[in-house]
Amino acid sequence: MGIGEIWNLIAMEPMINTLIVLTRYLFNNFGVAIIVVTIIVNAAMLPLTLKQVRASKAMQALQPKLAELQKKYAKDKQRLAQEQMKMYKESGVSPAGCLLPLVVQMPVWIALYQSIMHVLAVIPENLLGLSKYLYSWPVVYSTLPLENQFLWLNLATGDMLLAILVGGTMWVQQKMVMTPGADPKQQQQASMMLWLMPMMFAFLTLSFPSGLALFWVTSNVVRIGIQYSATGWGALVKSAPKKQDERDKKYKQRISEVEKVPQGGDIVAPTVTQEEGLSHEEPGSERQDRGGGYPKSIRAIKRKPRRGRGHRPKRR
């Protein structure tokens, strides 16, 4: 028995026949069957996925120590590698721990991909090839060929909206697992991958039957759910304060420019009374200085109130 036959026997045939039987019992709807099979496969691989997520989390926890080691042995790469391995060993974390489950899951994804493409059988060659994978169950034979229509989709052709969904969900999932790196070069590479993979998959989605894209979107959504339950939103929400900091930095810069030219421009330096007038607190009440704000010279400066909600001066 060749490797191809073994692959067909243990992966392709069960997957294809499951898809067909599920289609029959899910209102003869192949789209629903794809979603359900993707969820079942994800559920079956949940222990592996969780192992991967936990290993990633453990690695994340080691980041400060690793950064210290990097600083300490910056000039001795060999020693650095030795110390890193030693630390992994001591803390019981394996760098391969977060990659091995991914590698194990790959064949399952490929089998699912192949099965969907076979079962769709949009051209005679595919339908002819499908016959050798079928079990001799009457339900399987009487269900074929499957209906390709699902919602607005023709599962046999590419779809623009689904391509955007594939790219979007993949970006979200990747962003959630992204770890902040100290090395700007590494960070740059990671950022590139964050965009490259979703864009590539979105492009591939356009070239393939949308039945496959439906599998990708479902898979991404399930993984986002698993990731969220294990580690929360991760870098997806952590990036927000960072943006705030940058905005503040620009704000400070503009203010310092304005300070050089005190009159004119769209920023004004109100007097204490004016500031009280803009405040939402009761007039005369003392505000506690919590510290950590802008420098004293800047603290008295506020943006000129803009029109719109939340910026309207309080009526007296």
Add this chain to the structure above:
Amino acid sequence: MEIRSNIALKVCLAVVLLLVGLTSFGCIGIRTSPQGGSGGIVADNTLFLCPALKQASGGFGCAAPQTEGKLVAVSTSDGNRLWEVSLEASRATSGGYGCAPSVAPVAIYGSPAVAGDLVYVAGYNGRIYAISASTRLSQDRYVNETNPQPIIGGLVVVGDRLYLGSADGRVYALNGTSLEKEWEFKTGGKVWSTPAIEGNTLYIGSFDKKLYALDTGDGAEKWAFETEGAIISTPLVYDDTVCFGSFDRHLYCLDTGDGSLKWKFMADSWFWAKPVIYDDTVYAPCLDGKVYILSAETGSEVVGAIDLGSPISSSPVLVGSEIVVASEEGKVFAIDTSSNQLRLLTEVGEVINAPLCASDETIYVYTGSQNLYALNVESGAQLWSLAIK
């Protein structure tokens, strides 16, 4: 951290490249673009055939598959290519995003039909082509102008009319000269089957699991018979019986008068190819690799099935008193109808899916490797071969 980041990045890149590679180079073994490749038809010592389209290979990601089909005329005496006419893809029917071709390819699955000087061909792009064998001038037309859908089955010409089924779920009768629609009949599913006509009745199967008997004059339904599976095989009509295979793995034989069931026979897989009848015996090739030899009267097995060892998707032909049949793996056999003994004619070693074509004592085999072979049925000797790409 550096090590970890590097590993993660490399794995991500490897996953992307693996997926792109597997899908782009077809390593996963699934084709999404139609290839076609019809059987041949012989008229006036000329064999007409539509070769399979070249598939994109080796081009990373967006290597576009060939979309332009062709009709080739070959001399049956020496295998010389007489002429060929390009069948151009004219407009987008669906998709066109990403790497998908923007026009539906003119892949031809059904064998051409000949009537006088005209050769008719039906394309996957939903278009019918009529080509003059003498002038090579052609005219073409969408069968369904508003919603062009693939035509997989072949055409049948009777008198000045063309009959065909389309994946838009309709059966059409067209005028043979103008190609204009004369009538249409809507079924409940796609139609991939080639019609069979006897007298003034047309028989055709549909994905809606029904075999329809229609009046050739106006397309009115005479009767319909429902099976448990889709029907894509071409029906065989003899005496007052119509015989066809269904995806429920049964071969059905019905009374042509009222569509009542005479008998049915179950195999281990689909009856994809059209059966052949000789001397009250039906020879039914099946995708389970066997040729079932059944009584035309009762449907019982006359002798045990003959196992060819590989699926049979190519329709067999009757030459003299022998049934010539080809297995998918490239072996061509002759079954002697008097003794039901199998004889290996030749082994071309290439995939055979297209229907066989016969003329006198010669059979023509078009393979998946895009080679056309002419074989003598008596001796099995190869008379000539021609690469048609």
